Amino acid sequence: MEIVVLGAGSLGSLVGGLLAGAHDVTLVGREPHVEAIEADGLEIRGEYDRRVFLRATAEGEGLAADCAVVTVKSFDTPDAAHVLATGEYGAVISLQNGMGNEAVLAGHHDTVLAGTATYGAVRREPGVVDCTGRGEVVLGAPGGGRSSMADRVGEAFRSAGLETTVAADMPRRLWAKLAVNAGINAVTALARVENGAVLEAPAEELVRAAARETARTARAHGVDLSNREAIAATERVADRTAGNESSMRQDVENGRQTEIDAINGYVVDRAEDASVAAPTNRLLAGVIRTWERGRKLR
Numbered sequence: 001m002e003i004v005v006l007g008a009g010s011l012g013s014l015v016g017g018l019l020a021g022a023h024d025v026t027l028v029g030r031e032p033h034v035e036a037i038e039a040d041g042l043e044i045r046g047e048y049d050r051r052v053f054l055r056a057t058a059e060g061e062g063l064a065a066d067c068a069v070v071t072v073k074s075f076d077t078p079d080a081a082h083v084l085a086t087g088e089y090g091a092v093i094s095l096q097n098g099m100g101n102e103a104v105l106a107g108h109h110d111t112v113l114a115g116t117a118t119y120g121a122v123r124r125e126p127g128v129v130d131c132t133g134r135g136e137v138v139l140g141a142p143g144g145g146r147s148s149m150a151d152r153v154g155e156a157f158r159s160a161g162l163e164t165t166v167a168a169d170m171p172r173r174l175w176a177k178l179a180v181n182a183g184i185n186a187v188t189a190l191a192r193v194e195n196g197a198v199l200e201a202p203a204e205e206l207v208r209a210a211a212r213e214t215a216r217t218a219r220a221h222g223v224d225l226s227n228r229e230a231i232a233a234t235e236r237v238a239d240r241t242a243g244n245e246s247s248m249r250q251d252v253e254n255g256r257q258t259e260i261d262a263i264n265g266y267v268v269d270r271a272e273d274a275s276v277a278a279p280t281n282r283l284l285a286g287v288i289r290t291w292e293r294g295r296k297l298r
């Protein structure tokens with residue numbers, strides 16, 4: 001399969017590098033990363049130890065492929081959608097965190113798939129990505145149900161050795177992942193703690209409240225996610241990634257824009273639409289946004 005990965009940062013480089021084992025992959029990213037990959041290939045470290053030779057470019061316009069995999073941060077999705085609209089793709093799939101990405105992409109593309117990824121990736125230096133944890137990709141039709149394109153893309157991912165599930169209940173899975181991120185990310189970013197700290201008092205209570213509000217909001221929008229499932233998923237991920245720094249903590253520590261609008265901010269907006277209370281998500285979003293506005297972001 002021909003695959004374009006738009007957003008060759010941490011996750012995009014890892015996923016694209018692994019997909020290149022079985023497919024014709026082009027990474028679209030920024031200099032100097034793409035130049036290093038063009039010159040010496042992509043080095044994958046950590047859980048994998050391999051050097052992969054694949055195309056990399058900083059010019060994403062006008063490309064064509066069976067599938068485009070979107071791995072930019074959620075605040076860059078509108079720009080990514082415009083870039084992809086200049087090319088030809090059989091399907092566009094988001095593997096991003098946060099919510100709303102598929103809706104933005106669907107404004108420009110007929111066939112959009114939703115996805116979640118629990119692989120851990122950190123781009124260490126130009127041409128080098130570290131896999132900090134093997135995980136899973138789950139993908140499917142954004143509105144739920146079966147999709148022959150999702151089956152095709154899922155098979156392509158699997159044939160490259162990525163652990164992949166094709167799911168018919170993506171709305172539920174996306175909201176469950178949202179609860180995990182709404183619970184863990186802002187609290188660990190604000191308190192500068194590793195993910196495991198949210199399993200203990202006093203963070204535990206905050207994190208459970210954020211996950212519970214997310215589940216309540218999901219149900220108000222017709223998605224069957226219980227409070228118990230949302231809290232259990234959040235605690236399971238915090239336990240499994242106990243020693244990790246969440247992406248939002250890394251963003252805050254590096255003075256970078258966060259994905260708060262697509263995570264706690266999204267919960268607040270959708271809760272408001274449905275007249276559901278989401279005070280913990282509102283507080284967490286408010287404090288992170290205050291930090292973003294008060295800093296000169298990179």
Ligand SMILES: NC(=O)c1ccc[n+]([C@@H]2O[C@H](COP(=O)([O-])OP(=O)(O)OC[C@H]3O[C@@H](n4cnc5c(N)ncnc54)[C@H](O)[C@@H]3O)[C@@H](O)[C@H]2O)c1
Pocket residue numbers: 006007008009010011012028029030058060071072073074076079080083095096097098117118119120121122123247259
């Ligand atoms: N890193 C992880 O382990 C991980 C795991 C699961 C999910 N995610 C999610 O995946 C998404 C990406 O995360 P990341 O950590 O890889 O971020 P990142 O910042 O490392 O990578 C995104 C890259 O996309 C590039 N980019 C943005 N717009 C572009 C454009 N128009 N053309 C070319 N390049 C462009 C950026 O310069 C950046 O290098 C986020 O939504 C994140 O939450 C990340």
Ligand SMILES: CC(C)(CO)[C@@H](O)C(=O)[O-]
Pocket residue numbers: 097180181184185195237241244245246247248
């Ligand atoms: C699951 C998660 C919170 C683990 O660190 C990750 O999605 C992140 O850091 O955003």
